[in-house]
Amino acid sequence: MLVALPIxxxxxxxxxxDFLDSALGPIPRGALTEIxxxxxxxxTTFLGSxxxxxxxxxxxxxxxxxxxxxxxxxxxxxxxxxxxxVRCGGNIDHAIRAADLLAQAGGFGLVAIDLGNTPVxxxxxxxxxxxxxLRHAVQNTKTALITVSQRVHAHSCSExxxxxxxxxxxxxxxxxxxxxxxxxxxxQCIKNHRGEQHTFYVRRDPCSR
Amino acid sequence: xxxxxxxxxxxxxxxxxxxxxxxxxxxxSSDNVIFDVRGLRLIxxxxxxxxxxxxxxxxxxxxxxxxxxxxxxxxAARGIAGITVIPTGxxxxxxxxxxxxxxxxxxxxxxTLDLWGIRTLGEFAALPPIxxxxxxxxxxxxxxxxxxxxxxxxxxxxxxxxEFREEFEPESTVDLLEPLLLLMGRILNDLCARxxxxxxxxxxxxxxxxxxxxxxxxVTLSLPVPMLDSKVFLKLLQLELSEKPPQAGVEKISIxxxxxxxxxxxxGLFQPPSPEPEKLEITLARIRNLVGAENVGAPELIDTHxxxxxxxxTIHRPIRGADPLVRGRSPDRPxxxxxxxxxGIARGPGGPPPAxxxxxxxxxxxxxxxxxxxxxxxxxRIHSTKGDWRVQACAGPWLASGDWWSDSWDLEQWxxxxxxxxxxxxxxxxxxxxxxxxxxD
Numbered sequence: 060m061l062v063a064l065p066i067x068x069x070x071x072x073x074x075x076x077d078f079l080d081s082a083l084g085p086i087p088r089g090a091l092t093e094i095x096x097x098x099x100x101x102x103t104t105f106l107g108s109x110x111x112x113x114x115x116x117x118x119x120x121x122x123x124x125x126x127x128x129x130x131x132x133x134x135x136x137x138x139x140x141x142x143x144x145v146r147c148g149g150n151i152d153h154a155i156r157a158a159d160l161l162a163q164a165g166g167f168g169l170v171a172i173d174l175g176n177t178p179v180x181x182x183x184x185x186x187x188x189x190x191x192x193l194r195h196a197v198q199n200t201k202t203a204l205i206t207v208s209q210r211v212h213a214h215s216c217s218e219x220x221x222x223x224x225x226x227x228x229x230x231x232x233x234x235x236x237x238x239x240x241x242x243x244x245x246x247q248c249i250k251n252h253r254g255e256q257h258t259f260y261v262r263r264d265p266c267s268r
Numbered sequence: 269x270x271x272x273x274x275x276x277x278x279x280x281x282x283x284x285x286x287x288x289x290x291x292x293x294x295x296x297s298s299d300n301v302i303f304d305v306r307g308l309r310l311i312x313x314x315x316x317x318x319x320x321x322x323x324x325x326x327x328x329x330x331x332x333x334x335x336x337x338x339x340x341x342x343x344a345a346r347g348i349a350g351i352t353v354i355p356t357g358x359x360x361x362x363x364x365x366x367x368x369x370x371x372x373x374x375x376x377x378x379x380t381l382d383l384w385g386i387r388t389l390g391e392f393a394a395l396p397p398i399x400x401x402x403x404x405x406x407x408x409x410x411x412x413x414x415x416x417x418x419x420x421x422x423x424x425x426x427x428x429x430x431e432f433r434e435e436f437e438p439e440s441t442v443d444l445l446e447p448l449l450l451l452m453g454r455i456l457n458d459l460c461a462r463x464x465x466x467x468x469x470x471x472x473x474x475x476x477x478x479x480x481x482x483x484x485x486x487v488t489l490s491l492p493v494p495m496l497d498s499k500v501f502l503k504l505l506q507l508e509l510s511e512k513p514p515q516a517g518v519e520k521i522s523i524x525x526x527x528x529x530x531x532x533x534x535x536g537l538f539q540p541p542s543p544e545p546e547k548l549e550i551t552l553a554r555i556r557n558l559v560g561a562e563n564v565g566a567p568e569l570i571d572t573h574x575x576x577x578x579x580x581x582t583i584h585r586p587i588r589g590a591d592p593l594v595r596g597r598s599p600d601r602p603x604x605x606x607x608x609x610x611x612g613i614a615r616g617p618g619g620p621p622p623a624x625x626x627x628x629x630x631x632x633x634x635x636x637x638x639x640x641x642x643x644x645x646x647x648x649r650i651h652s653t654k655g656d657w658r659v660q661a662c663a664g665p666w667l668a669s670g671d672w673w674s675d676s677w678d679l680e681q682w683x684x685x686x687x688x689x690x691x692x693x694x695x696x697x698x699x700x701x702x703x704x705x706x707x708x709d
Contacts, residue, residue, distance in 0.1 A: 099689035103709040128629040131567035135625040146563040164551040166543030239683040
């Protein structure tokens, strides 16, 4: 016997099943997220915290490092054996191609493209189709695609845009015994054209020196 | 029907001779072989003719015996000179006069039988079996069966070493990659089918290409996990050969697969996704072609205090349950690691803003800089290819040095706020040069 089930008005099929937990709230899987900000605004630190969270959950991550800037020694909490690090030597085309291959391969919890030191003009020259293709590659998968750059570039292709800015630098003590304590960062998360304001601190690891 | 050959000191001849009659050969000892001769009646005739033919082909002095069971044939070959054929049911009678030491067995058993005055197999076989079982146990019963020629067993066949290697010599040299891959694909298919029949896989494929008037071209595919997919091997080979093609036409192709036990994986229902090894290997091969093999892999820190020291290794599958924080978690409860707690990711609503740990973005290689300092040695202005900055605030210096016994290094590090960011600079005191090491981000 067939039974007709009522359709709930306004029902939207859910495409993603979960999110990555982060200091700035949930980061969507199966979508593109842009982290943008000027130098020393906590972009790489925030990316490092995402890598640590994903690898702690026994998942693999891929980090496509355009400018060979990732420092494994300072990546606190990241299980380095579960990071696939691709160094592109400044070639952004290689980086996009590698990201495409890794997104197509599937199975990664997070694929990050680090364009933090790449000039804004170079990234801006990438056609919008590149971001559409990358978004399409991770759609309906459990992979979170993250880009780190100085400005947002992907327009409507990215589901979440995180704009970071350094508020102030915190020093402790006086010379010659002064210490760099950290920075205060303000973050604006833009999702569906609605912005949310967050703040977080970046602190130096006391064991790092 | 089994044949046994006894020829002391001629083991290779024995094995070769037995191999001419049967593939089912037991290499009993260095002086004896036993093999199955059932079915040879149609070729050689009666057992006497088979035994004569074996003796003729042996070519060295030796004894040949044929019996209905392997042990009776072996005892007859060891104890009776020349050719012996034991009809079925006459084993005990023919073996009876043979000396008892031919049976072997433990020294205690031999000593006991010697004390009893038993000298031949016939005398031992004539003893009551129940009494033997009561006095000599299981071993005694087995020995008595051997002595009477009634013990039956299967041959312990020699196991040939498994070798999965194939060669192909085309009629003319192959100059182009596509026809070469076509031929290799066929060989890979055959080898994979052979491995599959043995329930094996491979973790290493060795390809050797004999070239026309050029040294041999060798390619080795080292796989992270055992695999058995000829299409994956062919794709990896294609990527490898397109990057490093042979320098001349190929005269001969030789492919060898190293057999290993296949990979067995039990996927958990709540297990997080991980890349499929076969797919990942092809993806990595493509990326290696793109950016170079030395630029792809998992970073691994080297146990040293020297800055920016790491090596690139292969990524590993996580060991489930190795982390006590991960072990035993329920699927609906998100796991929070100690690092995440430190970073404030798991904060509750209304809690303090989270604190993350600084990450350094390195400039590789470090950027040489010209630095102006105060009379106290504090940097005040920096000029480098990254920019010309006036230092707003600084902290330091922190001295770092090491490896004085070999390649020593000696640095004076500073954290500075300058221009549009926070940087780490250092003064290399050995070469008296300043460098911008990286930026805190």
